[in-house]
Each structure stands twice: as structure tokens, then as C-alpha cells.
Amino acid sequence: MKLPVSFEQFKKSPVTAIAFVLIIVVGYLYIDNKTMHSKQLGEHKERIEKLEDDELRLEEKLDKMNEKLLECLGLNQ
Numbered sequence: 001m002k003l004p005v006s007f008e009q010f011k012k013s014p015v016t017a018i019a020f021v022l023i024i025v026v027g028y029l030y031i032d033n034k035t036m037h038s039k040q041l042g043e044h045k046e047r048i049e050k051l052e053d054d055e056l057r058l059e060e061k062l063d064k065m066n067e068k069l070l071e072c073l074g075l076n077q
Helices: 007-012 013-073
Strands: none
Touching: 007 013
């Protein structure tokens, strides 16, 4: 594998060579972070959808239980 900066270039201008390498590293980290964020976002969307479905199902059960309770108490006429 050939390095982006040769040793001769590094000897002549170490600050420039290090800056160049740092730009490459920061670019890689930015892209990696963006990819991980997109992956996590997709996973969270799936989880939120599942939780919303569970919430609707539980709300329906609660409504049925409330209706039965009102019938038992004789308040639902």
C-alpha cells in the first residue's frame, strides 16, 4: 500500500504532510459517523413503529376493560 505522503515530502514539510493526513482522517470519520447515524436511525424507526402498534393494541384493551367496568358498575346506560 502506498502512503499518500512520501517520507521525502514529510521531511521537507512535516506540518503540511500532517495536515493532509488529518484531512483524510477527519473525512473518513465524518463518513463513518454519517453511516452509523443512518443505520441507527433506521433501527430506531422500526422500534418506534413497533411501540406505536403496541400502544394502539393496549389502548384498545383498556377501552374494552373500561366498558366492562362501567357495565359492572351500572354506569353505562
